Amino acid sequence: MRNQGAVHRTFTGHHMLIAMASFFAVVIGVNAVMATFASRRWSGLVVEDTYVASQEFNSKAAAMRAMAATGISGNLSLSRDGIHYDVKNRDGSPATVQDVTLTFRRPVGDREDFQLALTKKSEGRFEVEHHVRSGDWIVEIISRNKDVTVMHEAVRIDMADFGL
Structure with a gap:
């Protein structure tokens, strides 16, 4: 015997849209939070100008070797x-x-x-x-x-x- 009160539900396109939107909302939200934390914790700056730093490297290395030799x-x-x-x-x-x-x-x-x-x-x-x-x-x-x-x-x- 079938129960007359039971509702038969199907997975529709609207359900899929909600599932996909929820998934991407969580991914984007987590990325935004992590990017915010990263930008507030560390500037990422090692040197002001990498080109100038590369040009000065050999002279600085030679000065350090001379200093170590003393x-x-x-x-x-x-x-x-x-x-x-x-x-x-x-x-x-x-x-x-x-x-x-x-x-x-x-x-x-x-x-x-x-x-x-x-x-x-x-x-x-x-x-x-x-x-x-x-x-x-x-x-x-x-x-x-x-x-x-x-x-x-x-x-x-x-x-x-x-x-x-």
């Missing part, structure tokens, strides 16, 4: 509220340096980037009191004697490694 090395250390940087000659003696500048950059994004000038405590020893937030940082260190760059290096650090 044997001068640096050691960056961080504590809870202090940053220390030691600059030494090849033989371990303190290097003659007048000023050291640190530039802290996040690997992704530039909203939290900052620069610090360290204070000279003794020959080859520089310090500054500053709290660095936890997370990954790329620290660019430039040591100068007068207007000559003595040491230029970049170090990637994870502040979680320091228990901070």
Whole structure:
């Protein structure tokens, strides 16, 4: 016996249209949200002008090789509220340096980037009191004697490694 109250439904073109429109609305919505998050988190900018950067590459690489040949090395250390940087000659003696500048950059994004000038405590020893937030940082260190760059290096650090 058939139930007289049962309604027989069929899948029509209108149902297919609603299903397709819903599917593409979800895909487009997710893409829009992800694109918004990506554009707010990272500028995507590595260099201002890639052509100029490519033209300067060889001269910068030669300068870095010459700097490495001098044997001068640096050691960056961080504590809870202090940053220390030691600059030494090849033989371990303190290097003659007048000023050291640190530039802290996040690997992704530039909203939290900052620069610090360290204070000279003794020959080859520089310090500054500053709290660095936890997370990954790329620290660019430039040591100068007068207007000559003595040491230029970049170090990637994870502040979680320091228990901070």
